[in-house]
Amino acid sequence: MTRNELLQQIQTKRSYLCVGLDTDINKIPAHLRNHPDAIFEFNKAIIDATRDLCVSYKINTAFYEAYGVRGWQALEKTVHYIGNEHFKIADAKRGDIGNTSDQYAKAFFENLPFDAVTVAPYMGSDSVQPFLKYEGKWAIVLGLTSNKGAADFELQSCGDELLYEKVLKTVSQWGTPENLMFVVGATQSDSFINIRKLIPDHFLLVPGVGAQGGSLQEISEKAMNASCGLLVNVSRDIIYAGSEENFAVAARNKAINYQKEMHKYLK
Numbered sequence: 001m002t003r004n005e006l007l008q009q010i011q012t013k014r015s016y017l018c019v020g021l022d023t024d025i026n027k028i029p030a031h032l033r034n035h036p037d038a039i040f041e042f043n044k045a046i047i048d049a050t051r052d053l054c055v056s057y058k059i060n061t062a063f064y065e066a067y068g069v070r071g072w073q074a075l076e077k078t079v080h081y082i083g084n085e086h087f088k089i090a091d092a093k094r095g096d097i098g099n100t101s102d103q104y105a106k107a108f109f110e111n112l113p114f115d116a117v118t119v120a121p122y123m124g125s126d127s128v129q130p131f132l133k134y135e136g137k138w139a140i141v142l143g144l145t146s147n148k149g150a151a152d153f154e155l156q157s158c159g160d161e162l163l164y165e166k167v168l169k170t171v172s173q174w175g176t177p178e179n180l181m182f183v184v185g186a187t188q189s190d191s192f193i194n195i196r197k198l199i200p201d202h203f204l205l206v207p208g209v210g211a212q213g214g215s216l217q218e219i220s221e222k223a224m225n226a227s228c229g230l231l232v233n234v235s236r237d238i239i240y241a242g243s244e245e246n247f248a249v250a251a252r253n254k255a256i257n258y259q260k261e262m263h264k265y266l267k
């Protein structure tokens, strides 16, 4: 999906919501748990209930890889079920020597129809470049993450700047705002304004709203740019909003609340 197509979706739906499909078999409603295709059935219900309210879905591969072949099959079925209207993110946090990253890019962009893959920048340019070679596909590089471990490296000084600042400045030279986004945790509100100064045009994928306590209002007020430039991910707070048979209705109601709030902030 191109940047213009994504922006169009955001304006049409008045939403920059990305629903995170972090599907954990132990957290899905009891009546689905023994279904032979439980993960996919759960995802299908969540997707049907939220399609019109979000512009993106993020599939965190860990939750599928954990179940081996069956988990991966559920991931494949899910990404195909989402279809072409939504921006589909494989949250796989890949990145390796060039010829290995080539294979990761092939897995998600050729073999599977994802629009974007999350990538760790630690191994440098040749580990990220393979994800930038595909027309209409994106690398979403970890910038300043939402977890407390962000303090261990990302927020440490590196010369006269912080390491995450160096990452944003350097990596932004490797691609363009048409094929490169950055992950910025919603819990890092003290840094939003600084981040926008460093990368005014790039889309930010923002996880950490909901279960991790980040504020949708703060990220929207401080980091939205003229064309929006935000995809705000919510996983647990939406998909586990209900634990009974009507879980999809509960998920929809949560997503409606997020979409309404986004509508207010969108320019």
Ligand SMILES: O=C(O)c1cc(=O)[nH]c(=O)n1[C@@H]1O[C@H](COP(=O)(O)O)[C@@H](O)[C@H]1O
Pocket (backbone or CB within 6 Å): 020, 022, 060, 091, 118, 144, 145, 146, 147, 183, 184, 185, 207, 208, 209, 210, 211, 212, 233, 234, 235, 236, 237
């Ligand atoms: O890359 C990510 O998506 C990510 C980066 C980050 O800094 N923090 C973070 O929580 N995530 C992911 O975003 C999702 C957040 O889930 P919830 O906290 O349940 O909304 C999970 O899939 C995390 O793996």
